Amino acid sequence: MSGEAAPADDDFTQAVLHEVLAQDRALIEGVAAYRRHSYRRTLADPPILWSEGESRLLDYNVTGGGDGSTILFVPSLVNRAYVLDLMEDASFLRFLAGNGVRPLLLDWGWPGPVERQFTLTDYIAGRLERVLGTIGQPVVLAGYCMGGLLALAAALRSPARIQALALLATPWDFHADNPEGAENLGRSLPLLEPFMRATGTLPIDALQMLFAILDPFGVAEKYRGFAALDPNGPRARRFVALEDWLNDGVPLAAPVARETLGGWYGENAPARGQWRVAGLPVDPTQFDKPALIATPARDRLVPPASAAALAASIPHATVIAPNAGHIGMVAGMSAELALWQPFLDWVLGL
Incomplete structure (x- = not known):
C-alpha cells in the first residue's frame, strides 16, 4: 500500500516546493522593486508654532481658512x-485643513x-501638557496608536483644555487578543x-x-503584493512612501520602553x-466629553478587541470600524x- 501511495506523495511534495519557490521569488522581486523605485518624499513641513528639546508643534492651517475646531494630533x-x-495626495492633515478646521x-522628534x-x-504631564497650554x-x-494612550491620559489630567477626544487605533486591553504573545513581549525586557x-x-x-513579532507574516506578504503592482501607478508610489516612513x-527612550513593554x-x-x-490613575470611565474611537477592522498591530475595550470604557464614545488596517486607515x-471624512464629519458635528 505504501508503495502505491508514493507517487501521490511525491507530487504533493513537488507542488509544495514549487509554491514555496514561487513565493520566495515574488518576495525577492518585491524587495528589489522597492529598492529601485524613484519616489522620494519632498513635502515641506508647515510653520512651527512651538518647540522644546527635539519636539515641535506644526500648524497645518497654512491658508488661514481653518476657523473651526482646533485639532491637536498626538502620534x-x-x-x-x-x-x-x-x-501631496495622501495627507490627513492637509485634507482637514482644506475643509474648515x-x-x-x-x-515628538528624535529622543x-x-x-x-x-x-x-515626562512626555504626558510635562511636554504634552505644555503644548496644550x-x-x-x-x-x-x-x-x-500609542499616541492615543498619551492623549487619553492628558485629557483626563486637563479636561478644561479639551473639547473632545479622538482615539485612532489605540490599544487598551493588551491581552484581549493574544495574552501569551503580549506577555512574551514583556518578558523580552531582560534581553x-x-x-x-x-x-x-x-x-x-x-x-x-x-513589530515583526506582532505581525510575523506581514512583511513578506506586502512585498509579494508589491511585486505585482505597476511601478508607475499610484498604489506603488503610496507603498514606497509608506515603506520609507x-x-x-x-528609537524609544529606555524608561518608556520599560514602562510600555513591561x-x-x-x-x-x-x-x-x-x-x-x-x-494618578488613567481611568477612561472618567472622561465625560464627546469621544470618537476608531477601531480599524483589519488592524494587525492593535487588534480590534484591544481598542474596543477602550471604547466600552468611555461613557460618550462614538465608535467607527474602518475597513482598513492600522496604517492604511490614516494613509492608505x-x-x-x-x-478622514468620517472623522471630519464628527468634528464638524461637535
Whole structure:
C-alpha cells in the first residue's frame, strides 16, 4: 500500500516546493522593486508654532481658512509623525485643513540626551501638557496608536483644555487578543537591557524586531503584493512612501520602553486600572466629553478587541470600524473614505 501511495506523495511534495519557490521569488522581486523605485518624499513641513528639546508643534492651517475646531494630533513615540502628512495626495492633515478646521501636529522628534531620560509622565504631564497650554484654547485632542494612550491620559489630567477626544487605533486591553504573545513581549525586557543601557534608548532595529513579532507574516506578504503592482501607478508610489516612513523609525527612550513593554504588554496595566501618570490613575470611565474611537477592522498591530475595550470604557464614545488596517486607515489608498471624512464629519458635528 505504501508503495502505491508514493507517487501521490511525491507530487504533493513537488507542488509544495514549487509554491514555496514561487513565493520566495515574488518576495525577492518585491524587495528589489522597492529598492529601485524613484519616489522620494519632498513635502515641506508647515510653520512651527512651538518647540522644546527635539519636539515641535506644526500648524497645518497654512491658508488661514481653518476657523473651526482646533485639532491637536498626538502620534506615537516610535514612528515619525509625518505619516499623517505622508505625501501631496495622501495627507490627513492637509485634507482637514482644506475643509474648515485647524489641524496641529505634535512632532515628538528624535529622543536627544534630555528625552532619553523621559518617562511616560515626562512626555504626558510635562511636554504634552505644555503644548496644550501653549495653544491656549480647548482642542479636539486626537491620538494615533500609542499616541492615543498619551492623549487619553492628558485629557483626563486637563479636561478644561479639551473639547473632545479622538482615539485612532489605540490599544487598551493588551491581552484581549493574544495574552501569551503580549506577555512574551514583556518578558523580552531582560534581553533588551544591554542595548538600552548602552544607548539610553530601545534602538530602531530592536523596535522593528518587536513589530515583526506582532505581525510575523506581514512583511513578506506586502512585498509579494508589491511585486505585482505597476511601478508607475499610484498604489506603488503610496507603498514606497509608506515603506520609507516605516524604515525611518525613531528609537524609544529606555524608561518608556520599560514602562510600555513591561507595564502595558507584560502586565496589561491599562486594562487592569493600574497605569498611572504622575501618580494618578488613567481611568477612561472618567472622561465625560464627546469621544470618537476608531477601531480599524483589519488592524494587525492593535487588534480590534484591544481598542474596543477602550471604547466600552468611555461613557460618550462614538465608535467607527474602518475597513482598513492600522496604517492604511490614516494613509492608505482608501483612507479618505475609511477615516478622514468620517472623522471630519464628527468634528464638524461637535
